[in-house]
Amino acid sequence: MKVTIIGAGPSGLYLGILLAKAEQPHEVTVLERNPADATFGWGVVFSDETLGALRDADYPSYLDITDTFARWDAIDISYRDTVLRSRGHAFSAIARKQLLAILQRRAAELGVVQRFGQEIAGPEDIAALCADTDLLVGADGVRSVVREAATETFRPTITPQGGTYIWYGTDLVFDAFRFIFAESEHGLFQVHGYPFDEHASTFIVECPETTWRKAGLDEMSEADSIAFCEELFADELGGHRLMSNKSTWLRFPLVRNGSWHARVADTPVVLVGDAAHTAHFTIGSGTKLAMEDAIALGAAFVRHGSDNPAAALVHYERERKPIVERFQQAATDSAEYFSRVHEHTHLAPPQFAFNLLTRSGRISHANLAQRDADFVRGVDVWFATDQAEHAIAPPPAFTPLALRGLRLANRMVGGVPRDAGLVLTPLTAVSPGGRVSPDSPTLCADTDVARLRAAVADAHAHGSALGVLLGHAGRRGATRPPERGVDIPLPDDEAWPLLAPSPLSFGPGSQTPRAMTDDDLAEVRDAFVAAAKWAVEAGCGLVALDCGYGYLLASFLSPLTNHRTDDYGGTAENRLRFPLEVAEAVRAALPDDCPLGVRLTVTDWARGGLTPEDGVTAARAFAEMGVDLVHVVAGQTVAESTPEYRRGFLSTLSDRVRNGARVPTLVGGHLTTVDAVNTVLAAGRADLCVAEFLRTPAALTAGRAA
Amino acid sequence: MEIGVGLPNTTPGATGALLTDCARRADAGPFGSLAVLDRLVYDSVEPFAALSAATSVTNRIQLATMIAIGPLRPGALLAKQAEAVHRLADGRFTLGIGIGARRDDYTAAGADHRRRGALLSEQLAHLRGTDYPGEILVGGNSGPAFARMARYADGYAHGGGPPRAFASAATKAHAAWRDLGRPGAPRLWAQGYFALGDDDVVQAGCDYLRDYYAFTGPFAETIASANLTTGRAIKDFVRGYAAEGCEMLVLLPTVSDVDQIDRLAEVIG
Numbered sequence: 001m002k003v004t005i006i007g008a009g010p011s012g013l014y015l016g017i018l019l020a021k022a023e024q025p026h027e028v029t030v031l032e033r034n035p036a037d038a039t040f041g042w043g044v045v046f047s048d049e050t051l052g053a054l055r056d057a058d059y060p061s062y063l064d065i066t067d068t069f070a071r072w073d074a075i076d077i078s079y080r081d082t083v084l085r086s087r088g089h090a091f092s093a094i095a096r097k098q099l100l101a102i103l104q105r106r107a108a109e110l111g112v113v114q115r116f117g118q119e120i121a122g123p124e125d126i127a128a129l130c131a132d133t134d135l136l137v138g139a140d141g142v143r144s145v146v147r148e149a150a151t152e153t154f155r156p157t158i159t160p161q162g163g164t165y166i167w168y169g170t171d172l173v174f175d176a177f178r179f180i181f182a183e184s185e186h187g188l189f190q191v192h193g194y195p196f197d198e199h200a201s202t203f204i205v206e207c208p209e210t211t212w213r214k215a216g217l218d219e220m221s222e223a224d225s226i227a228f229c230e231e232l233f234a235d236e237l238g239g240h241r242l243m244s245n246k247s248t249w250l251r252f253p254l255v256r257n258g259s260w261h262a263r264v265a266d267t268p269v270v271l272v273g274d275a276a277h278t279a280h281f282t283i284g285s286g287t288k289l290a291m292e293d294a295i296a297l298g299a300a301f302v303r304h305g306s307d308n309p310a311a312a313l314v315h316y317e318r319e320r321k322p323i324v325e326r327f328q329q330a331a332t333d334s335a336e337y338f339s340r341v342h343e344h345t346h347l348a349p350p351q352f353a354f355n356l357l358t359r360s361g362r363i364s365h366a367n368l369a370q371r372d373a374d375f376v377r378g379v380d381v382w383f384a385t386d387q388a389e390h391a392i393a394p395p396p397a398f399t400p401l402a403l404r405g406l407r408l409a410n411r412m413v414g415g416v417p418r419d420a421g422l423v424l425t426p427l428t429a430v431s432p433g434g435r436v437s438p439d440s441p442t443l444c445a446d447t448d449v450a451r452l453r454a455a456v457a458d459a460h461a462h463g464s465a466l467g468v469l470l471g472h473a474g475r476r477g478a479t480r481p482p483e484r485g486v487d488i489p490l491p492d493d494e495a496w497p498l499l500a501p502s503p504l505s506f507g508p509g510s511q512t513p514r515a516m517t518d519d520d521l522a523e524v525r526d527a528f529v530a531a532a533k534w535a536v537e538a539g540c541g542l543v544a545l546d547c548g549y550g551y552l553l554a555s556f557l558s559p560l561t562n563h564r565t566d567d568y569g570g571t572a573e574n575r576l577r578f579p580l581e582v583a584e585a586v587r588a589a590l591p592d593d594c595p596l597g598v599r600l601t602v603t604d605w606a607r608g609g610l611t612p613e614d615g616v617t618a619a620r621a622f623a624e625m626g627v628d629l630v631h632v633v634a635g636q637t638v639a640e641s642t643p644e645y646r647r648g649f650l651s652t653l654s655d656r657v658r659n660g661a662r663v664p665t666l667v668g669g670h671l672t673t674v675d676a677v678n679t680v681l682a683a684g685r686a687d688l689c690v691a692e693f694l695r696t697p698a699a700l701t702a703g704r705a706a
Numbered sequence: 707m708e709i710g711v712g713l714p715n716t717t718p719g720a721t722g723a724l725l726t727d728c729a730r731r732a733d734a735g736p737f738g739s740l741a742v743l744d745r746l747v748y749d750s751v752e753p754f755a756a757l758s759a760a761t762s763v764t765n766r767i768q769l770a771t772m773i774a775i776g777p778l779r780p781g782a783l784l785a786k787q788a789e790a791v792h793r794l795a796d797g798r799f800t801l802g803i804g805i806g807a808r809r810d811d812y813t814a815a816g817a818d819h820r821r822r823g824a825l826l827s828e829q830l831a832h833l834r835g836t837d838y839p840g841e842i843l844v845g846g847n848s849g850p851a852f853a854r855m856a857r858y859a860d861g862y863a864h865g866g867g868p869p870r871a872f873a874s875a876a877t878k879a880h881a882a883w884r885d886l887g888r889p890g891a892p893r894l895w896a897q898g899y900f901a902l903g904d905d906d907v908v909q910a911g912c913d914y915l916r917d918y919y920a921f922t923g924p925f926a927e928t929i930a931s932a933n934l935t936t937g938r939a940i941k942d943f944v945r946g947y948a949a950e951g952c953e954m955l956v957l958l959p960t961v962s963d964v965d966q967i968d969r970l971a972e973v974i975g
Contacts, residue, residue: 153924426887508828643849
């Protein structure tokens, strides 16, 4: 088979090598626009896993590559005049220039034709090349010309991601991967540094675009930018220099393609490496993914033979795409972490470091403990005791928490009193008209108090505290019990009239609520206060107000559900007014030592609705008013919204609320293991977690004996 | 996990005799369900009609749409059709519905493609509001689809892919279920395509998938390449789905031949 590869980067050359050394060798030509010795970028990083794949794919080049490797196993985090070291992260790096030289040499040895200085200008050139080859490979990077020849099939998207960054080198040789965080008068800057040979390190500087502009970097020359960064990181550099390699400040382009292969003039065309996909540089996986693409594509041709290139390309895409998408998800989480890391500068170094190391969701508390038991022991001791005098401490999930006078035995929240530090009731209506369904619990009569008192006693008997979630269903009320669905309206003759800020029904078939009058507002506020007093009388350790999930108080917050024109609608401040008035009145009615919580929808996940920024603002307002705990939830404000479900889907939102509004948070979002809870807590993303696994007793048996 | 089998109502040239023959054999075989697909602009037998035929020749097996494209029908009509099959089958009917993937089906039906999600929600609300008695599954892979499933349905119908893709979707289904405050857990159904026989049968099955999914462009090739064409591939697939918590895996034949049901029965024994 005659193969033409556009682009002599790592993926193009490596694919050339693998195809040329196949049992039935292919005739490979690599075309590259730049000269053979052009260098862009400094070092590239590989994990141990990638090294294993390189060893199996081509042993001679593996030997050459690993000969010149810089290897390390630690990540150093330089933050607030301390350096924390976490070990057990096996990485290697090599100068990009060196890697390319090895691959060029090896490719030449195998008879791969390499032509440098070959400009491929556009789709016409691609079509001409296709006419004369059996397979055309686009290994030509982020701005792939090959991709442009069949955009309707590839369906590429390119989206800027994360902060602004610049790729420098330095003659300072780090002995680990090094994150450096430096506060400047313009804002926080961070460095991603790692060694790649005995003489030099990669030194990437990154900051939010606003900080970059404030610092005037958008108007600086190359030399001035270097001088700025050298001064900012003078302590770390210790007299060493930063070196530019035509380096410019960039936003990272996230590349995705609907399909990775197409046909041009009836010739199969396939994308590999950055042309097919990128992953934000903060997870350091670009070159690794590119070379793994080459390995997978080479293997697909071994498996399917050259008679059926279409099958090989399908196989290649099917194998690689899910893996790449997982990395892209992690990279997106990582990019977003770094674009908001300035919100974390109040965290103590152990928590800051733990949050950084677990930013992409790929590494948990348990993974870190396996890599570096001492590091995690240190974090656990700091978390449990706020100091480092102890040698051991329980993991975060099992540490106590104090909120005003309430002492929780552990950080896990459940719906039933066993194992949970805090048991939180379902929405308990402050009036019969505020129920979700006919059988919803209420707290508006003496009999309700007796029932709640029994629940408190039950919780106490298990060593748990009981918190009551007081609410009013608003326009989501008068629905059937949830066994066969939620938001299904009761038949007319069983329903009761609904209240809401505006007369807007929730979902298909839902009753249209009445817009609340001033009297209604006063009545509901008084009902919340009365219920709170009853809750205290019943012995509840925590009172929480439901301002979430599109129920009554939440529907005041969102512009999607609040169309009022009085003091309770319109501006964000006005929309917050009624929920805050209720919270204030309840706070005043509670004893000083009883903590007040709020379940708060911090984003609507719907166009025109509340954004996470709005959520942080609202949380701050509640905290300033005396709220001690924000239970972070999202969505369900309107029936048709766009949630993104996965394990821990609320953790990042909770991080933003906790560290943006500086208020303790409780978060759920499908945390299904103790490890997931430990990770959220140790990272400071929340202070309490809804633990899904508390719903089912642990059973070791696979089934019942006959 | 139970294994279901597809009634070949969308493979070309399916006749009434073939469908009833297949239904009889499925009912006599080791299968937990017999399921149909739904496509308007394609040579196929309308799913509720196909299942109606199956009700008269089966006694035991659960009948299912996997899935029916709800918004192609007005909500009241959809409910009427579902109730009809439910009644004819004496309750042995699971209604799987989703929004489908083809715009031309909507155009032909005169349904509003832009409102497809909202329309499906309205239909589900109608079914629930009128006390439709049968089991309802909802399919789809988007956040809104999972939310809709958790709000209205009894479970989730996965659209296909390797076991790993099912595992990821199942996690989302559970997360959505809890987020919406539903008690218990969602039922989990899934599906895959197969063709068992000599090279010609396998080729015909893969050609059918290429044609059926031609509207997806190059993805049709991916679907065709995932067609399960050996006993071993089917066993691996079944094992993978069972390990990820699937409760009903429906295997859909890709050629119009009653022989496919028997061959599958032999493999899964």
